[in-house]
Amino acid sequence: MLKLDNVSVNYGAIEALTGISMHVEQGEVVTLIGANGAGKTTTLRTITGLLQPRAGSITFEGEEIGGKPTHKLVARGISMSPEGRGVFANLSVRENLRMGAYLRKNKGEIAEDMDHAFQMFPRLKERESQKAGTLSGGEQQMLAIGRALMSRPRLLLLDEPSLGLAPLVVHTIFEAIDEIRGKGTTILLVEQNAHAALGHSDRAYVLETGRIVMEGPSKDLAADPRIKEAYLGE
Amino acid sequence: MDTFVQQLINGLTIGAIYALIALGYTMVYGILRLINFAHGDIYMVGAFVGYFLAFQLGFATGPSLVGLGVVLIGSMIAAALVGMAIERFAYRPIRKYARMTTLITAIGVSLLIENLFVARLGAAPRAFPQLLREQSYTLFGNAAISKSQILIFAVSVALMILLQWVIFKTKVGTAMRAVSFNLNSAKLMGINTDFIISFTFALGSALAAAGGVLTAQYNPQIDPLMGIITGLKAFVAAVLGGIGNVPGAVLGGLLIGIAETFVVGYGQNVGVPTTFRDAVAFAILILVLLFRPTGLLGSTVREKV
Numbered sequence: 219m220l221k222l223d224n225v226s227v228n229y230g231a232i233e234a235l236t237g238i239s240m241h242v243e244q245g246e247v248v249t250l251i252g253a254n255g256a257g258k259t260t261t262l263r264t265i266t267g268l269l270q271p272r273a274g275s276i277t278f279e280g281e282e283i284g285g286k287p288t289h290k291l292v293a294r295g296i297s298m299s300p301e302g303r304g305v306f307a308n309l310s311v312r313e314n315l316r317m318g319a320y321l322r323k324n325k326g327e328i329a330e331d332m333d334h335a336f337q338m339f340p341r342l343k344e345r346e347s348q349k350a351g352t353l354s355g356g357e358q359q360m361l362a363i364g365r366a367l368m369s370r371p372r373l374l375l376l377d378e379p380s381l382g383l384a385p386l387v388v389h390t391i392f393e394a395i396d397e398i399r400g401k402g403t404t405i406l407l408v409e410q411n412a413h414a415a416l417g418h419s420d421r422a423y424v425l426e427t428g429r430i431v432m433e434g435p436s437k438d439l440a441a442d443p444r445i446k447e448a449y450l451g452e
Numbered sequence: 453m454d455t456f457v458q459q460l461i462n463g464l465t466i467g468a469i470y471a472l473i474a475l476g477y478t479m480v481y482g483i484l485r486l487i488n489f490a491h492g493d494i495y496m497v498g499a500f501v502g503y504f505l506a507f508q509l510g511f512a513t514g515p516s517l518v519g520l521g522v523v524l525i526g527s528m529i530a531a532a533l534v535g536m537a538i539e540r541f542a543y544r545p546i547r548k549y550a551r552m553t554t555l556i557t558a559i560g561v562s563l564l565i566e567n568l569f570v571a572r573l574g575a576a577p578r579a580f581p582q583l584l585r586e587q588s589y590t591l592f593g594n595a596a597i598s599k600s601q602i603l604i605f606a607v608s609v610a611l612m613i614l615l616q617w618v619i620f621k622t623k624v625g626t627a628m629r630a631v632s633f634n635l636n637s638a639k640l641m642g643i644n645t646d647f648i649i650s651f652t653f654a655l656g657s658a659l660a661a662a663g664g665v666l667t668a669q670y671n672p673q674i675d676p677l678m679g680i681i682t683g684l685k686a687f688v689a690a691v692l693g694g695i696g697n698v699p700g701a702v703l704g705g706l707l708i709g710i711a712e713t714f715v716v717g718y719g720q721n722v723g724v725p726t727t728f729r730d731a732v733a734f735a736i737l738i739l740v741l742l743f744r745p746t747g748l749l750g751s752t753v754r755e756k757v
Contacts, residue, residue, distance in 0.1 A: 268636055292642030304637035306630045317630050320623070321642040369642060 219244045219404055220265065220373055225274035225284070227257075227264050234260045236428045237274065242373065242406050247399050249407040249415040249436065251449060252425035258408040259301050261425070262375050265406075266298050267291050278373070293321050297371030301378050301408075303362040307351025311342055314350050314361055318368025328368070335364035338394055356387035363394060367403075374398065376407045380414060392418050412449035416440040424449075454593035459717040460710065461591075465601045465670065467709020468608040472663035473686035474693065474701035475615065476535075476656025482632040482696035483652050484547070486554050490538055490561040491660060492683010494531050497565065498661025499674045500573070502527040503580055512581035520583040524607070524665050528658040535657025536650050544646070562683075569676035577675040580668035600670040611662055612702060615655065619698060628652055632696070685712075685733040692740050694750020703748060708733050 220242040227235040235257045242248045250258050263269040265276060267288040276284040283291055297318075306314050315335055319328045336343035339360040345353060350361055359379055366374060376395070380388040392414055399405055409415035416422055416436040424432040424445065432439065439445050473495050480488045502523045506512045511519030542561045546553050584603060588596045619625040631638040631648045638645050667682075668674050689708045693700025715724055715732045740747060 266640060268639065287644075288636075288639035289642045289644045292640065298640050300637060300640060304634050304640070306633045306637065308629055308633045309626065313626050313629075316623070317626060317638075317641045317643070320627065365641075 219279060221277045223275045225264065225276060226272045227260055227269055228272045234428055238430050240423050240430060242404060244404055245402060246421060247405045247407060247419040249409055249419040249422045250425055251409055251412040251415055251422060256425040257428040258425055259377055262298060262377050262408055265375065266296060292369055295372035297366040297369045298375035299362040299366040299377060299379060303358045305350040305358045305361050307349060309350055310347050311350055311361055312346045314365050315368050318365035321369060331368055335367060338397060339364055356383050359383060359391060371403065373404045376405060378408055378410060380409065380411045388414065454595050455717065457595040459713050461595065461597050461601060463710035463713035464706055465604050466712065467706035468604050469663045469667050470686045470689045470708050471702045471705025472608050472659045473683060474689040474705045475698065476660050477687050477690040478695055478698060478701040479652050479656045483628065483649055487558060489558040490565060492679035493562050493565040494535055494657045495660040495664045495682060496676060496679035497534055498527045498531040498664030499668045501530040502665040502668060503578060503674060506581045506583065511583060515585040516583055523583060524662060527661045527665050531657040531661030532654035535653040539650055539653040566676055573676060575676060577673045580672040580674050582672060584669050604666045604670060607662060607666055611659060624651060681730060688733045688737045692736060692747055694747025697749045700747055700749035711736060
């Protein structure tokens with residue numbers, strides 16, 4: 219479904235990604251783990267067109283998408299909940315969700331999907347006319363995920379959904395990820411919380427200083443002594 | 453008391469014009485963090501388009517409400533196109549560079565428009581055809597309101613209500629607010645942010661052009677440099693209200709207008725000569741920057757981490 223082939227990305231003179239290759243197949247949950255600054259967010263930002271690759275190719279459903287404008291990729295079925303959530307603090311919860319469905323026309327279906335988002339995260343329903351800036355960090359993360367789903371994506375990119383959240387909220391977020399996956403949406407998950415990420419995914423890539431250093435089924439990686447030492451703290 | 457009411461009416465009249473222009477400054481700033489110094493010149497362009505439309509379409513011969521409507525809407529449309537063209541060709545190519553670059557470009561665009569008009573049309577003021585049969589109505593006592601003042605209030609209030617509706621009730625308006633808060637997040641929603649930015653310039657420019665045509669009915673003298681001082685005062689109005697804040701721009705515009713007429717009307721009583729009428733806006737600017745840099749209604753929204 220999504221394929222990165224030898225993709226390199228620069229921030230000015232600094233190389234942030236060095237020839238990374240990876241793929242995500244239909245229906246999979248793939249996770250990208252790695253330390254701070256390894257290039258995880260850069261990878262997602264490049265896939266969504268917020269950054270331009272310097273070299274390499276990115277294809278989505280067989281078509282080259284590298285360097286295409288972000289709004290066109292959303293139209294093709296890619297959606298992202300960005301790092302730091304990126305909710306519109308000046309808009310209400312409902313307006314945030316409405317923006318998630320910006321490209322869709324069918325009002326009935328949009329209302330239906332909004333109800334789904336509220337079912338998945340009842341906390342949002344309670345706060346639907348509140349400004350998103352007044353929500354707690356966990357609620358903002360729920361909103362960011364709910365909003366990303368409003369475009370009915372075929373590929374959902376989640377950037378650090380558990381960052382800075384209380385353990386109980388992290389649990390809620392990962393339950394939601396399982397639920398989204400259960401409905402057949404393909405997910406590429408970037409996480410620092412390697413333990414949770416490996417537990418909720420099919421396959422994983424390990425990123426270190428802009429290079430993919432390991433890859434494989436998540437349960438194999440979770441059992442790998444190098445991963446255990448470096449990322450799981452065992 | 454009568455003079456006070458009269459001063460207030462006069463102040464609100466020019467204040468409404470400042471407000472219309474200030475809205476464009478504040479919307480563009482809200483979305484791009486750019487002070488569009490060419491915006492005052494759009495107000496002038498609007499007045500000139502109105503002037504030529506009136507003559508070309510044969511409305512210049514006498515008062516005509518239809519003519520006024522056509523001239524007003526025509527100049528708003530033309531100014532919207534000019535605003536979009538400025539954004540497309542002057543600001544968009546350099547959007548990713550440092551703010552100083554765009555700021556200097558804005559000043560350059562402003563000088564370009566002014567001098568282009570002076571070169572083509574001359575700097576001498578022209579008499580704008582009166583499309584409204586001027587008449588004065590006595591309110592109470594000796595305070596009076598003229599037809600052109602009523603026109604300014606009616607049109608500016610209508611436009612402000614319309615703008616409020618666009619920004620807060622429509623999808624494109626919600627997208628404008630989304631873009632102004634977080635450009636990249638807006639892109640991730642599938643919003644074509646270039647279109648929204650273009651649309652914002654169109655809206656702001658149309659409002660400024662309406663201000664230009666309305667002013668020309670109230671004070672029928674137009675010249676290619678009329679946008680400089682008025683534009684600067686409207687900018688001060690936007691800062692006073694809190695730049696980026698839409699109701700703030702309206703409040704700031706009205707306050708600057710009132711302050712200005714009060715300096716003319718009452719300044720002498722407290723030793724302020726009437727020649728300070730243009731200076732008062734900038735005195736207010738200095739005070740705002742010293743004591744409340746965010747403006748009257750502006751506030752800093754903090755993002756939760």
